[in-house]
Amino acid sequence: MSAPQSVLDRWNACGWYRLTGLEVIDANEVGSRFRMTVGDDHLQAYGTAHGGSLAGLLDAAMGLAIIARLDDGEGCATIEMKINFTAPVTPGDITATGQVVTLGRRVVVARADAMNADGRIAATALGTFSRFTDEGA
Amino acid sequence: MSAPQSVLDRWNACGWYRLTGLEVIDANEVGSRFRMTVGDDHLQAYGTAHGGSLAGLLDAAMGLAIIARLDDGEGCATIEMKINFTAPVTPGDITATGQVVTLGRRVVVARADAMNADGRIAATALGTFSRFTDEGA
Amino acid sequence: MSAPQSVLDRWNACGWYRLTGLEVIDANEVGSRFRMTVGDDHLQAYGTAHGGSLAGLLDAAMGLAIIARLDDGEGCATIEMKINFTAPVTPGDITATGQVVTLGRRVVVARADAMNADGRIAATALGTFSRFTDEGA
Amino acid sequence: MSAPQSVLDRWNACGWYRLTGLEVIDANEVGSRFRMTVGDDHLQAYGTAHGGSLAGLLDAAMGLAIIARLDDGEGCATIEMKINFTAPVTPGDITATGQVVTLGRRVVVARADAMNADGRIAATALGTFSRFTDEGA
Numbered sequence: 124m125s126a127p128q129s130v131l132d133r134w135n136a137c138g139w140y141r142l143t144g145l146e147v148i149d150a151n152e153v154g155s156r157f158r159m160t161v162g163d164d165h166l167q168a169y170g171t172a173h174g175g176s177l178a179g180l181l182d183a184a185m186g187l188a189i190i191a192r193l194d195d196g197e198g199c200a201t202i203e204m205k206i207n208f209t210a211p212v213t214p215g216d217i218t219a220t221g222q223v224v225t226l227g228r229r230v231v232v233a234r235a236d237a238m239n240a241d242g243r244i245a246a247t248a249l250g251t252f253s254r255f256t257d258e259g260a
Numbered sequence: 261m262s263a264p265q266s267v268l269d270r271w272n273a274c275g276w277y278r279l280t281g282l283e284v285i286d287a288n289e290v291g292s293r294f295r296m297t298v299g300d301d302h303l304q305a306y307g308t309a310h311g312g313s314l315a316g317l318l319d320a321a322m323g324l325a326i327i328a329r330l331d332d333g334e335g336c337a338t339i340e341m342k343i344n345f346t347a348p349v350t351p352g353d354i355t356a357t358g359q360v361v362t363l364g365r366r367v368v369v370a371r372a373d374a375m376n377a378d379g380r381i382a383a384t385a386l387g388t389f390s391r392f393t394d395e396g397a
Numbered sequence: 398m399s400a401p402q403s404v405l406d407r408w409n410a411c412g413w414y415r416l417t418g419l420e421v422i423d424a425n426e427v428g429s430r431f432r433m434t435v436g437d438d439h440l441q442a443y444g445t446a447h448g449g450s451l452a453g454l455l456d457a458a459m460g461l462a463i464i465a466r467l468d469d470g471e472g473c474a475t476i477e478m479k480i481n482f483t484a485p486v487t488p489g490d491i492t493a494t495g496q497v498v499t500l501g502r503r504v505v506v507a508r509a510d511a512m513n514a515d516g517r518i519a520a521t522a523l524g525t526f527s528r529f530t531d532e533g534a
Numbered sequence: 535m536s537a538p539q540s541v542l543d544r545w546n547a548c549g550w551y552r553l554t555g556l557e558v559i560d561a562n563e564v565g566s567r568f569r570m571t572v573g574d575d576h577l578q579a580y581g582t583a584h585g586g587s588l589a590g591l592l593d594a595a596m597g598l599a600i601i602a603r604l605d606d607g608e609g610c611a612t613i614e615m616k617i618n619f620t621a622p623v624t625p626g627d628i629t630a631t632g633q634v635v636t637l638g639r640r641v642v643v644a645r646a647d648a649m650n651a652d653g654r655i656a657a658t659a660l661g662t663f664s665r666f667t668d669e670g671a
Binding site: 408413437442443448480 | 619
């Protein structure tokens with residue numbers, strides 16, 4: 124079970140992914156893998172990546188990990204997420220992985236981690252998603 | 261007690277605020293007020309605002325509400341935040357407010373809400389921040 | 398709109414409320430009010446109230462605030478909650494209030510605060526609940 | 535690195551663990567293992583375990599996983615936690631495991647899962663803790 128390339132392409136082409144340099148590399152039954160290139164555009168006033176950029180990365184990593192486990196024509200929406208910021212992120216490449224924790228018929232729980240270039244966890248998230256029929260698919 | 265205009269200007273000029281169209285309007289002892297213009301760049305593949313854009317807005321709204329309450333030369337960093345997405349957000353202006361819940365000597369708890377143009381709550385957050393001496397200020 | 402006394406009585410009689418000294422005082426359209434008497438049974442090894450006792454209090458305060466807003470025969474289940482512990486709690490009476498933030502057709506978001514005897518916020522929570530038809534009502 | 539039996543004994547003897555039937559089995563560098571016997575005292579009005587009982591279990595599982603990694607004479611306090619309830623829990627034995635995610639000098643992030651008798655995840659948590667010198671140790 125794996126998200127088809129057309130689904131990954133569709134997400135990689137969306138506005139937010141392009142704006143923030145977010146890319147889904149793959150998404151299958153094991154989980155999702157993402158990459159984001161952090162540049163000056165991601166920084167807050169103290170010179171490290173703004174929480175919104177990392178929240179976007181981990182929301183996406185959880186979402187695609189879930190989509191890879193859904194039936195054709197289904198989608199998911201984030202009900203809520205919690206994210207811990209555990210190390211400052213400076214410009215450069217950051218990676219992330221997402222996994223499904225529990226896959227319910229209506230509600231799905233997932234988690235995701237973002238890793239700095241040195242492999243250290245920079246942020247970790249736990250989120251809740253609803254499943255829906257994706258009429259736009 | 262109010263954050264001086266120079267502090268607001270500094271934040272409004274940072275990369276992330278400019279990238280995502282985020283603007284702090286004011287920040288004082290009552291709380292912070294923000295505005296964000298949602299455009300196609302903020303959308304995910306289903307056509308509504310990506311969670312990262314709203315997480316960025318509410319992280320910022322909590323952060324500036326805190327900064328307005330700190331001493332000169334102090335800053336704050338987001339330890340973690342939780343955000344609920346309660347209504348879909350489509351292109352247009354969205355506003356947000358942030359408030360301090362408890363102001364500890366080391367740890368501060370804050371919350372924030374984002375409102376659609378019709379005044380409906382689109383997202384709500386509760387976050388934890390650490391205080392630090394902002395040597396870059 | 399207010400939860401009838403029979404509903405409050407039903408909750409006040411349940412095992413967990415009795416075990417932990419939890420009592421719902423009222424629950425109406427404004428929100429819920431709770432009281433809990435913290436004794437030695439609530440303490441962890443450092444001598445202050447265990448997080449579980451406060452999580453139980455705030456989960457309950459959110460839940461009953463929601464129930465007061467539902468239709469007859471409906472109930473709610475906690476999907477998830479986040480709780481910040483902002484001040485240590487020692488033996489004595491603690492109070493809590495809960496409010497609905499957004500009341501969706503399927504998902505409800507609520508928040509709650511616990512206050513020490515001096516009125517200081519000891520814990521604050523934000524949670525997500527699902528509505529269901531309460532066949533046992 | 536492992537928490538000495540005297541530390542486990544101290545926690546197993548505290549009021550909250552005894553009140554709610556919570557027991558730490560071991561805690562070492564890999565993580566912690568807990569057991570809780572759910573009885574009628576743990577139930578809410580719908581007949582399944584109250585969220586507070588599971589929040590207590592997972593708060594404890596995270597806390598002892600951290601204590602096993604701290605220096606002698608150090609303790610930890612829960613700053614905040616988020617818990618997802620993923621399956622109803624009925625009377626019987628439930629187990630839990632806790633792990634440290636990131637161990638900072640001041641702030642520690644941990645997570646924990648609770649498992650029903652059939653091995654299914656009943657609740658999952660992600661929490662933030664502060665380290666302190668435990669003068670009572």
